[in-house]
Amino acid sequence: MRPITVVLLALLGCLTALPALAEGPKMAVEKADFDFGQIFQGEKVEHTFRFQNAGDEPLVIDRVRSSCGCTAALLSTKIIAAGDVAELKATFDSARFSGAVVKTIYLYSNDPVQQVTELHMRGTVKQEIVMSPSRLDLQNLVVGASKEFAVTLSNQSKNPLALSGLQTTTPELTAVLSAEQIAPGGEVSITVRVTPKEGSGRLNGYVLLQTNSEHVPELRLPIYASVAPPASK
Template sequence: MPRISLLLVTALMLFCGVAYAGEAKILLEKGTFDFGEIFEGQKVEHTFRFQNAGDEPLLIDRVRSSCGCTVALLSSKIVAPGDVAELKTTFDSNRFGGAVVKTIYLYSNDPLQQVTELHLRGTVKREIVLNPARLDLATLAAGTVRQFDVRLINQSPRTIVLSSLQTTTSEVEAELSSKTLEPGQEAVLKVRVKPKTAGARLSGYVLLKTDSAYLTDLRLPVYGMIAPAKGP
């Protein structure tokens, strides 16, 4: 009986060895890249490397990213045993802010890991912060005038020049206290609102250009409902 049991165990081990032989295996060099802190509008580029640690060709069926802001380019869809492939990624931070995590998915013929996740993570800041970021005026009476101060704060390490101040509606006027912002400096954007037509919705923008390579435009939304003018 002991001899029969030993033969069964040996046969089982051989069977398992055959079952797991001839498989591809994806092995990541590093699955997460932390790009630290960047300014909105900057692009992050990083190359992920992975090896086929199996003994059959690794076939990459497709690559998918969590949003259109991240582009991934694969060096090869077929990776021979022992070979290394690269996945070049680019993240465009335009219109992002705060903590960001972007995921790229690799679909392959690795039987134990058919979907492999790669991550780009970090923090996106704005070079110039508007405080408040928008003017929600709720309800305004037609013919009245209201004025608001919006602070523009330069968070970048360089001097930024502002230009081309304009509004998209005649009901909104704007004036800037300074066109040059040194690092850490603030300017005040005085916004004057005079709604005209009762029962309509006021909606427009205050627009500014900057000489920044990353944040070329600033937009301050201004909106609210216009009520009938108050009586005497």
């Protein structure tokens, strides 16, 4: 066999070995699952998902939907030509979450085999400042009788945190802070005094505290209580 014939046969073999584009549009995601690891509550995570039209006809993205309003998604283009690559930029806002989370983004397309493609952002949201308890739900307080309750603030970060501007939203509540700074891994306490007044069977209010944390600039302690009239003499 002549050398030139051998070369031509080898080239032909390489060409026939190349993967052919699928018939019609076809969604092919580079990596559908993104693990962002561990972040502090209040941080935002951004990630770009890449996907290709592995078909031989244009892939059309009809719409994009997120599992909740905490996750925003921005698509680079809605029509992807055969063989082309597109991107979806996703942003997760962890402000209202703690613990393990999984957020899902749904891509609706004209792929006849897989009309809905799921993309996932997952990880763990850790609280920078842990308030314990996170709320006071008090029962059977008596008008005119004061009661005190202790709330602990723990610093879970690696930086000292400054506290300021302690206040309450109703005169029936007063609060005292044990220190204005929490060392990393340290704790401070808030002593809350509740003195119900006449005129209502329920007490609702908040203790508010400012911090220098960029993730949690304000702490809010909700307080709810049922109030009974004073005992008759």
